[in-house]
Structure formats: structure tokens, C-alpha cells
Amino acid sequence: MKQLQDKVAIVTGAGRGIGRAIALAYAAEGAKVAVVSRTPSTVEAVAKEINDAGGTAIGIACDVGKRDEVFGAVETTVQAFGTVHIVVNNAQGFGTESDPQPSTVFVAMEDTNEDEWEYTFRTGATASLWFMKAAFPHMKAQGYGKIINFASSSGQTGFPGNTCYNATKEAIRALTRTAANEWGQYGINVNVINPALETRAFEKWKTARPEFVQALVEKIPMRRLGDPERDGGPLAVFLASPGSDYITGQTFLLEGGMHTFA
Numbered sequence: 001m002k003q004l005q006d007k008v009a010i011v012t013g014a015g016r017g018i019g020r021a022i023a024l025a026y027a028a029e030g031a032k033v034a035v036v037s038r039t040p041s042t043v044e045a046v047a048k049e050i051n052d053a054g055g056t057a058i059g060i061a062c063d064v065g066k067r068d069e070v071f072g073a074v075e076t077t078v079q080a081f082g083t084v085h086i087v088v089n090n091a092q093g094f095g096t097e098s099d100p101q102p103s104t105v106f107v108a109m110e111d112t113n114e115d116e117w118e119y120t121f122r123t124g125a126t127a128s129l130w131f132m133k134a135a136f137p138h139m140k141a142q143g144y145g146k147i148i149n150f151a152s153s154s155g156q157t158g159f160p161g162n163t164c165y166n167a168t169k170e171a172i173r174a175l176t177r178t179a180a181n182e183w184g185q186y187g188i189n190v191n192v193i194n195p196a197l198e199t200r201a202f203e204k205w206k207t208a209r210p211e212f213v214q215a216l217v218e219k220i221p222m223r224r225l226g227d228p229e230r231d232g233g234p235l236a237v238f239l240a241s242p243g244s245d246y247i248t249g250q251t252f253l254l255e256g257g258m259h260t261f262a
């Protein structure tokens, strides 16, 4: 018996990086997966990859910063697969709506761009809340749900120059603890992953600040950056599976021991 046999999972930001790795891992464990992300071509490519490998997936193009699209994505999933058991809030917008790019430069808190504040919050904490609200009635009715939200050690440590991102990520952790408290009685577990895995975002840091990334890798106890498929998929499977039924409101540091020196 596979760990997620016949469970229905929504994974946001699944067009690439950590979200894609989790979608593949869930499908390999028997889940029916809604691959949700912003760019239609990547959504379709990942859904096809899963279906070609013998799994079950649909692709749903959705900007998580748009409320109607979020509620519509959950509705489409329920129409296709009957319910939703697992939600992974992995997508996160960076920059501003008109220029949604991550930044690798230090921006002092006093210079915070308020358009960036609004956009990172809407596509981070607010989007996570929207998905949780939309999935909740289905999870409550079946007495079972697994929600996995994505935050960051940058927020946890208050990494300098990263105000908007840090704040939305810590709001996501507060949202997680609150939902864990309120929804545990319905059999719904809500947890957070703080990752440090090598994705396109890290590639940008490697190019812009190679000395920073080099120094980081030398200090990480495991002496490497994590890999989305090798390291991200297994933890996300565990947090979606019955093995984690008694774990809720927790933050899991998927970062090779980085917190030991941060």
C-alpha cells in the first residue's frame, strides 16, 4: 500500500522547484495531484510528466495572488477528484505585481517598497489563508486533512535586507499555529517547512553573490545545499501521510542543520 493511496493533493507553485518535486513524490505515493502554478505551460508539463509515469494529475493554471483563482482551483480539484485531503502552500510571489522578480540585494527596512510589501503578503500569507479556507469545509466534512505551508529561515532569523519576505513568511507560521489549534479537533494537521534547497531562486543567489553561497555551503553541517527531489519530496510525503497524524503546529527545518550557526 502506498503512503498516499487515493488521497487528493493540491500543490501550489508546482511548475518547478520544490513544488514540482513534491507533486512528483505525492503522485509516486499514489495521490491524485492538482498541479497548481502561475505559468500554464509548466503546469501542463508537470501534470503530463506525472500522467506519463502512470500517476494521476491535472494541471490548473492559477495566480495565487488572485482570490477568485484560488477558490476556483480548489473547486476544479474537487470536481475532478471528489474532495481534497492535502494542501501544500508552496507558491510565493516576489517583488511587485508588475515586476515579480526575487531580489538578491540588501534593501534596508526603512526603504521598504510598499508595493512589494502588499504583493509578497498577498501571494504568501493571504494566498495560504485563501487555500486553507477553501479546502477547510472538505477536510472538516471528512474528518481528515493535511496542510503544509512554506516559510523560511530568513524570516525566522530576521535576515537583514529582506523585510517583506521575512514578514509574510512569519505570518504564515502564525497562521499555521492558529489553524493547528483550531482545526486539530477535526483531524486536520497543519505544519510548516522551512527549506534550503537548490532551486532557481538559489541559482540567482549563486550568480549574484557567489561568495555568500560558497560561505554558506562551507558552514552547513551537511556541507551541501539540499535537493528538491532527494530532500524535499520525502519530508512533504511524511507530513501528508498517516505517520504524522500526531504532529501539528510545527516548523520543520529542512536545511542541513543551518540553524546551528544562523
Ligand SMILES: NC(=O)c1ccc[n+]([C@@H]2O[C@H](COP(=O)([O-])OP(=O)(O)OC[C@H]3O[C@@H](n4cnc5c(N)ncnc54)[C@H](OP(=O)(O)O)[C@@H]3O)[C@@H](O)[C@H]2O)c1
Pocket (backbone or CB within 6 Å): 012, 013, 014, 015, 016, 017, 018, 019, 036, 037, 038, 039, 042, 062, 063, 064, 065, 089, 090, 091, 092, 093, 094, 123, 150, 151, 152, 153, 194, 195, 196, 197, 198, 199, 200, 201, 202
Ligand atoms: N529554495 C529555497 O531554498 C527556499 C528557502 C526558503 C524558503 N523557500 C520557500 O519555498 C517555496 C518554494 O521555493 P522554490 O525555491 O521552489 O521556488 P521557485 O523555484 O522560485 O518556484 C516557485 C514556483 O511558484 C510559482 N509561483 C510564483 N508566484 C506565483 C503566483 N503568484 N501564483 C502561482 N504560482 C506562483 C512559480 O511559478 P512560475 O513558474 O510561473 O514563476 C514556480 O513554479 C517558496 O515558498 C519559497 O519562499 C525556498
